[in-house]
Amino acid sequence: MGTGRAGSVESVSVKEGDSVTLNSNLTEMKDAGVINWRFENTLIAEINVTADRITVYDDFLDGRFRDRLKLDNQTGSLTITDITIEHVGLYERNINFRYTEIFLAVFARLPVPVISRVCSSLSSSSSSSSSSSSCSLVCSAVNVSHVTLSWYKGNRLLSSISASNLNISLSLPLDVEYQDENTYSCVINNPVINQTQHLNITQLCHTCSDSVHCCGPTEAVIRLVLSALVGVATVVLVVYDIKSRRAEHQAHIHTSGSIEI
Incomplete structure (x- = not known):
């Protein structure tokens, strides 16, 4: 990290689909000079106060920020709309070479248990x-x-x-x-x-x-399936037993006939 960069990292949590504002902590920008915002070391937005110019680079990073970035022209705060999991990561705010890192955590919406x-x-x-x-x-x-x-x-x-x-x-x-x-x-x-x-x-x-x-219906289906499997297994065992007895009986008859001859 470069000179003047903060050692601590701020943390912000947001629901997927919501909007979040990463604050500049400025009330006005007249002495700010240049404010830029980076995501994972890639420049995504910048305000040049001296040149009175605001630029967003929302087509970078495979377009994940396209039409989602808004810079406040009064404070320099960055708003990201329609948040997705793709926006999780480390953001960096640079105001006249004073750096602040912000980690954005995005949580998916939860189902009702x-x-x-x-x-x-x-x-x-x-x-x-x-x-x-x-x-x-x-x-x-x-x-x-x-x-x-x-x-x-x-x-x-x-x-x-x-x-x-x-x-x-x-x-x-x-x-x-x-x-x-x-x-x-x-x-x-x-x-x-x-x-x-x-x-x-x-x-x-x-x-x-x-x-x-x-x-419940799931348990009922399981019960029926288990009952059916038990029934099939029983039938198979009975058929196998009948065939075994029949084969044994025929073998006995054949053996007896051979001895008499």
């Missing part, structure tokens, strides 16, 4: 660890990154799981009593966004004799 019931018959470990009076649930979110998924009972955190990898799926289990009247919610969040799904115990944890209707 999904709460579903888990069939106890499909999870032997879950059914053995929980009593028959409890309802097993799971909160999940797919294709997320740099987020935390949490269960809350009222305002109290019960459990959480975090992910830093890109585009993965998260799930977090919870067991509640059928007659529980507390308020539960599942929250997914990153530093700038959060999405909340509230649990409706009455709707998800009703008791019924038909496990297919008790469980």
Whole structure:
């Protein structure tokens, strides 16, 4: 880094699709001379106060800034509109050779987490660890990154799981009593966004004799597929047993006939 460059880096976080303004921290520019902005060492905008000239270089860097850059002609602040993940990185502000670095973090919009019931018959470990009076649930979110998924009972955190990898799926289990009247919610969040799904115990944890209707549609399909596979396997075993017995019987007859001769 050159002389006069700051040792510390400012940090700014923004949601994907929003706009962000990187401030010059000037109230007026009459003594500024030249203000320029760089992204990853590439010049993207410049104000020459002496020449009364404003220039944006939004076609550089494969056009990722095209029609997105706006310079304030009063303060020299830089606004970037319609932010995407491509705009994540290190920006540098230079005012008369006084440098400031700003790291821009962009977070994708988050899906609302999904709460579903888990069939106890499909999870032997879950059914053995929980009593028959409890309802097993799971909160999940797919294709997320740099987020935390949490269960809350009222305002109290019960459990959480975090992910830093890109585009993965998260799930977090919870067991509640059928007659529980507390308020539960599942929250997914990153530093700038959060999405909340509230649990409706009455709707998800009703008791019924038909496990297919008790469980969600995905669990019901799994149950049907497993039942079909078990049925097919049973038929195969029966057919194999019949063929084996028949072959054994024919071999016995053949052997007996040979001895008599």
